[in-house]
Amino acid sequence: MTLKDKFYHYIQSLQDNITTALEAVDGKAKFKQDIWERPEGGGGRTRVIENGAVFEKGGVNISAVHGALPESMQNYFGVKDADFFACGLSLVLHPKNPFVPTVHANWRYFEMYDKDGNIVDQWFGGGQDLTPYYLFDEDAAHFHTICKKACDAHHPEFYQKYKERCDSYFWNTHRNEARGVGGLFFDYCKASENMKMNDWYNFVSEVGNSFLDAYIPIVTKRLNTPYNNDHRNWQEIRRGRYVEFNLVHDKGTLFGLKTNGRIESILMSLPPHVQWVYDHAPEKGSEEERLIKVLQHPRDWVNTSNV
Incomplete structure (x- = not known):
């Protein structure tokens, strides 16, 4: 089996595992499946959940596309007359509870x-x-601890390296703040003397398999927390910053748009209810202000002495 076939089979199985677990947590809504084809080659399997007891909107999508690399992407990669194959799983979940x-x-x-x-x-x-609207330090520490465990199984330097890349990548430069409390971000992981392509497959699949352990315990701990309209308003204002990042800075969104990707799947990441309030600032000393201060200065979440 080729590496691309091996990875595509993996993400098909991972999609099944994640959507099954999320439906169990939600207890009300089910994922709607949409099979689509890309005219230039390939297609995907989009699964979207909406108006659930826990998840207001979310998607867990896989795709495998191929064909001639568009001119805009040839310029981006610095190549000419190239063909490509790309496959992956992408998910975004927007819970109802702030x-x-x-x-x-x-x-x-x-x-x-x-x-x-x-x-x-x-x-x-x-x-x-992870992108919280109200910050619980122990939740951020849990998420990062699971990420570190997955990384440590493959290289002692991976967690710190990819944690810092995540902090750098998911940075809203026009706001001078992080999108959230980070996690991992890695790209262009290629064969080298120390890491063959199959080693990278093992690493990436380990991180993928860690996702449910990293996220579900946080959801179950917080899903019954009482909230009011003020909490929802703050959530929707912060969701606006999420939208800004995805549309202004995100390379995955750009790649999808430049390769004639399926627009519904690309914009699946956008939340259903968002606000942009002019010159909004949280109340001094509030939990909302504390979140902003943390987002302006990324933290070491694994070492609790620094939390």
């Missing part, structure tokens, strides 16, 4: 070919990150 954080994850594989069909480049990428 005390339950939004979460995002993505695990992907990419190949590029010359005109004779030979692989000229290949790499893995991905990660997972």
Whole structure:
């Protein structure tokens, strides 16, 4: 079995495992499945959950697309007349309760070919990150601890390296703040003397398999927390910052739009209810203000002495 087939089979199974677990947590809504095809080659399996008891909106999508690399992406990668294959799983979950954080994850594989069909480049990428609206330090520490455990199984330096890349990548530069409390972000993971492509497959699949352990305990701990309209308003204002990042900075969104990706799947990540309040500032000394201060200065969440 080729590496691309192996990884595609993996994300198919992972999608099943994640959607089954999320439906069990929600207890009300079920994922709606949408099979689609890309005219230029390939397609995907989109699964969306809406108006649930826990999840207001969410998607767990897989895709495998291929064909000629569009000119805009040729310029981006600095190549000419190349073909490509890309597959991955991407998920975003927007819970209803403001005390339950939004979460995002993505695990992907990419190949590029010359005109004779030979692989000229290949790499893995991905990660997972947490975006709370009300900050519970122990939740952030739990999420990061699970991420570190997955990384440590493959290299002692991976967690710190990819944690810092996550803090850097998910940074709203026009707001001078992080999108959330981070997690992991890795890209262009290629074969080297120390890591063969199958080693990268093992690493990426381990991170993918850790997702439910990282997120579900947080959801179950917070889903019954009482909240009011003020909490919801703050959640929707912060969701606006989430939208800003995805539309202004996110490379995955750009790649989908530049390769004639399926727009409904690309914009699945956007929350259903959002606010943009002019010149909004949280009340001094409030939990809302504490969140902003933390987002302006990324923390070491694993070492509790620094939390």
